[in-house]
Amino acid sequence: MDVKALIIILMSSVLVDNYVLNRFLGICPFLGVSKKVNQSVGMGISVIFVMLVATAVTWPVQTYILDKLGLGYTQTIVFILVIASLVQFIEIFLKKYIPSLHQSLGVYLPLITTNCAVLGVTINNITDGYNFLESMVSSLGCGLGFLLAMVLFSGMRSRIEESDIPESFKGLPVTLVAASFISMAFFGFAGIVENLLA
DSSP states (O other): EEEEHHHHHHIIIIIIIIITTTSSSSHHHHHHHHTTHHHHHHHHHHEEEEEEHHHHHHHHHIIIHHHHHGGGGGGGHHHHHHHHHHHHHHHHHHHHOOOOHHHHOOOOOOGGTHHHHHHHHHHHHTTTTHHHHHHHHHHHHHHHHHHHHHHHHHHHHHHHSSOOOHHHHHHTHHHHHHHHHHHHHHHHHHHEEEHHHH
């Protein structure tokens, strides 16, 4: 396995093809849970875990069951069921062992079930033709990119709340403007992967 190819997949997933800031997947938790850094970190770690486990389960299911039986058209339904089951497991685990994080995430934890970033990663890994290891690296990178975007955005939101904002920009408008600034900042990483390929 080419280590350089894995590094390129990882860097691309984290910085260049960030699922939140470039592909606009997972916007609901990005906007909803990014008010506090600790909530953002908790959500980001949960999403990383779900992405990794979902990929570890869905890639073999797709490769060895759905493709072999000619049931590739059921991919979306099967992947949603897998992701929903994983999120239920995480919710039960957090409720039992880390109740403070479970309570702080509140309604947004079950939203991982419908987080299109998780579903998008599992489907795109298959579509991009990645093998199992490449799929796991891609999922790790996408999860780290999600976490990075969440933490950066929550830091920016906390600074904005301390600022004197015009009345017409308070609330959602200034939040969306801040999100656009972070998204534009990530466009600066576009040349990294191209330089690694050279």
